[in-house]
Amino acid sequence: MIGSGALIVGLNAVIVAVDEDAPQLLVVPSGEGAPALPFGPFDPKTHRTFEIGLREWVSEQAHFQLGYVEQLYTFGDMGREAPLAELTGTDGARVISIGYLALTPDTSNPPEGGGVWRDWYRFFPWEDWRSSEPAVIASVIAPALRRWADEAGSPGKREARRDRIRIAFGLDGMTWNEERVLDRYELLYEVGLVPEARRDRGEADAAPAGMGEAMASDHRRILATAISRLRAKVKYRPVVFEIMPERFTLSHLQRVMEAIVGYPLHKQNFRRALDRSGFVEGTGRMEARTGGRPAELFRFRREALREGPASGLATPRLNQS
Amino acid sequence: MIGSGALIVGLNAVIVAVDEDAPQLLVVPSGEGAPALPFGPFDPKTHRTFEIGLREWVSEQAHFQLGYVEQLYTFGDMGREAPLAELTGTDGARVISIGYLALTPDTSNPPEGGGVWRDWYRFFPWEDWRSSEPAVIASVIAPALRRWADEAGSPGKREARRDRIRIAFGLDGMTWNEERVLDRYELLYEVGLVPEARRDRGEADAAPAGMGEAMASDHRRILATAISRLRAKVKYRPVVFEIMPERFTLSHLQRVMEAIVGYPLHKQNFRRALDRSGFVEGTGRMEARTGGRPAELFRFRREALREGPASGLATPRLNQS
DNA sequence: CCTCCTTATGCTCAAAGTGAGCATTTATAG
DNA sequence: CTATAAATGCTCACTTTGAGCATAAGGAGG
Numbered sequence: 001m002i003g004s005g006a007l008i009v010g011l012n013a014v015i016v017a018v019d020e021d022a023p024q025l026l027v028v029p030s031g032e033g034a035p036a037l038p039f040g041p042f043d044p045k046t047h048r049t050f051e052i053g054l055r056e057w058v059s060e061q062a063h064f065q066l067g068y069v070e071q072l073y074t075f076g077d078m079g080r081e082a083p084l085a086e087l088t089g090t091d092g093a094r095v096i097s098i099g100y101l102a103l104t105p106d107t108s109n110p111p112e113g114g115g116v117w118r119d120w121y122r123f124f125p126w127e128d129w130r131s132s133e134p135a136v137i138a139s140v141i142a143p144a145l146r147r148w149a150d151e152a153g154s155p156g157k158r159e160a161r162r163d164r165i166r167i168a169f170g171l172d173g174m175t176w177n178e179e180r181v182l183d184r185y186e187l188l189y190e191v192g193l194v195p196e197a198r199r200d201r202g203e204a205d206a207a208p209a210g211m212g213e214a215m216a217s218d219h220r221r222i223l224a225t226a227i228s229r230l231r232a233k234v235k236y237r238p239v240v241f242e243i244m245p246e247r248f249t250l251s252h253l254q255r256v257m258e259a260i261v262g263y264p265l266h267k268q269n270f271r272r273a274l275d276r277s278g279f280v281e282g283t284g285r286m287e288a289r290t291g292g293r294p295a296e297l298f299r300f301r302r303e304a305l306r307e308g309p310a311s312g313l314a315t316p317r318l319n320q321s
Numbered sequence: 322m323i324g325s326g327a328l329i330v331g332l333n334a335v336i337v338a339v340d341e342d343a344p345q346l347l348v349v350p351s352g353e354g355a356p357a358l359p360f361g362p363f364d365p366k367t368h369r370t371f372e373i374g375l376r377e378w379v380s381e382q383a384h385f386q387l388g389y390v391e392q393l394y395t396f397g398d399m400g401r402e403a404p405l406a407e408l409t410g411t412d413g414a415r416v417i418s419i420g421y422l423a424l425t426p427d428t429s430n431p432p433e434g435g436g437v438w439r440d441w442y443r444f445f446p447w448e449d450w451r452s453s454e455p456a457v458i459a460s461v462i463a464p465a466l467r468r469w470a471d472e473a474g475s476p477g478k479r480e481a482r483r484d485r486i487r488i489a490f491g492l493d494g495m496t497w498n499e500e501r502v503l504d505r506y507e508l509l510y511e512v513g514l515v516p517e518a519r520r521d522r523g524e525a526d527a528a529p530a531g532m533g534e535a536m537a538s539d540h541r542r543i544l545a546t547a548i549s550r551l552r553a554k555v556k557y558r559p560v561v562f563e564i565m566p567e568r569f570t571l572s573h574l575q576r577v578m579e580a581i582v583g584y585p586l587h588k589q590n591f592r593r594a595l596d597r598s599g600f601v602e603g604t605g606r607m608e609a610r611t612g613g614r615p616a617e618l619f620r621f622r623r624e625a626l627r628e629g630p631a632s633g634l635a636t637p638r639l640n641q642s
Numbered sequence: 643c644c645t646c647c648t649t650a651t652g653c654t655c656a657a658a659g660t661g662a663g664c665a666t667t668t669a670t671a672g
Numbered sequence: 673c674t675a676t677a678a679a680t681g682c683t684c685a686c687t688t689t690g691a692g693c694a695t696a697a698g699g700a701g702g
Contacts, residue, residue, distance in 0.1 A: 007365050076370065250651095268653090292647080587661075592679095594659090615679080640661085
């Protein structure tokens with residue numbers, strides 16, 4: 001039973017690293033089998049700030065030191081308790097959780113405590129447009145969404161649904177906006193295309209295949225929020241360098257950016273913009289294992305932050321194929 | 322187990338409207354005299370979501386219907402309780418507050434319940450660069466900050482402080498970045514230049530004059546967060562129209578944008594960009610009371626949201642004077 | 643050593659977008 | 673009828689983008 005409004009605040013961390021080709025996410029096993037985001041309670045008595053609390057239990061639980069950390073959003077919709085109860089052992093109380101995004105350059109360090117690194121596109125297959133439009137969209141998502149739009153009660157609602165679909169997934173001539181990760185997930189959830197939706201409604205039948213791996217509770221929603229934020233942020237603040245090693249080649253940096261934004265970049269134009277930004281400087285050293293001409297190793301110029309109105313990196317989309 | 326420290330979640334609303342020349346903020350009186358943001362507790366038993374809770378008590382307290390609402394940030398640093406206790410009558414418990422930004426077009430509606438509309442630059446005089454660089458910066462802020470930098474223990478720290486100052490206030494050749502409202506407020510707080518800093522530290526001596534009106538608790542920090550967010554957001558999402566009336570002249574729209582971003586815009590270029598964006602369309606009707614040639618009344622084209630990758634309005638800065 | 647393949651880097655060109663400012667039009671106030 | 677105040681129109685030089693072609697420098701295979 002809910003006491004006199006018992007409230008528990010949980011802290012959720014979306015911990016991201018990028019391993020050349022795949023954006024990696026730290027997940028921990030949960031009771032129900034579905035992976036979960038690292039989760040820890042906020043203790044009002046001992047934690048002076050949320051961030052301190054977060055760093056503390058992440059270092060305890062995952063033996064992992066967080067670097068860059070940023071608050072995402074506070075989730076508190078009713079109905080999240082049931083699935084959360086198992087995770088936290090806090091039956092009955094209202095749980096609200098504050099999501100955080102953390103970036104780290106090291107995936108080498110396999111976190112202890114049961115956590116594992118997982119490609120985030122495993123949870124969002126429709127978000128990876130690097131090689132081409134993900135097949136699930138045409139084969140599963142678009143048809144199911146259109147069916148849902150057709151089922152709407154009135155012609156007005158039908159149009160509203162169609163618009164939402166067009167905007168979220170860039171269908172019918174609209175361009176794909178990679179930042180709408182959360183919009184897309186919420187739409188899929190509402191339409192019942194992701195396993196979590198069926199689970200939360202207590203429905204027995206399974207969601208269609210190919211819709212990504214489910215996560216515990218509403219963690220996939222939190223992850224979607226994190227991806228949206230990160231995809232937007234790399235463009236207006238040089239946060240990518242938080243997940244780059246000390247030295248890197250420009251191709252490596254490009255692959256990391258592509259892994260994040262989810263689409264291929266035009267190499268020459270990416271470099272030109274990078275060059276103008278002044279964010280990187282050559283070290284003179286070379287990386288030989290490229291399989292072709294050796295590439296120069298670059299380094300992030302921290303001073304650049306003090307020079308201009310620190311923006312992010314350009315992401316010139318590569319068109320065609 | 323989870324610390325059983327009592328936790329209370331409060332909801333704070335930064336409710337903004339723009340009255341032609343001044344961005345208006347809804348404030349309520351607080352016990353200590355300093356104005357406060359409308360504040361209400363989140364009731365875990367009856368409020369299904371935060372937003373519902375927020376709308377509910379705003380409509381109860383201020384007899385005011387909120388339109389556009391967006392979550393800002395969750396504040397929970399320890400040390401906010403003392404000043405908050407008076408406001409909320411919740412002594413002893415740890416209070417965390419979730420800040421929301423709400424936009425509304427109507428200031429005509431003078432809110433009941435003791436709330437009043439106040440120009441937000443009253444609380445942030447140094448943020449208003451519309452007519453010229455605010456005098457306080459050169460007369461009070463810059464000298465005090467430089468003094469603070471000079472007092473640093475080591476040369477390294479001194480440089481770090483100087484950098485922070487340069488970046489936050491755009492001094493020494495750096496350009497003023499209007500979005501760093503929160504950075505600036507936090508710097509001023511840390512240095513002790515705003516009344517709240519002295520109050521929170523229990524110091525008796527007053528902060529320098531001209532540093533804006535203090536607010537209750539950490540409300541000025543929340544307001545700074547809101548301004549930062551809004552200034553950034555108008556540029557990448559057409560949220561301005563949430564505070565515009567149904568019909569408006571382009572000059573009116575420009576004045577509202579200027580009120581928000583805090584600097585003057587280049588009229589012709591602003592219009593050209595607006596025109597290209599397709600966000601507005603002429604209605605054919607005219608507004609006569611301009612004091613010069615009558616201006617056409619325009620209207621927001623909601624459909625525009627469905628056409629492009631909905632961005633915001635351009636803010637071409639007007640240089641010189 | 644020579645040739646082919648692969649990835650890194652350089653450079654060019656046209657189209658689009660920006661920053662500044664001059665020029666016209668249409669009211670209102672003497 | 674004239675001076676003023678805004679609203680609108682339009683130009684021009686300069687940057688920034690979008691697309692691609694061209695060259696350079698390793699390794700692998702003959």
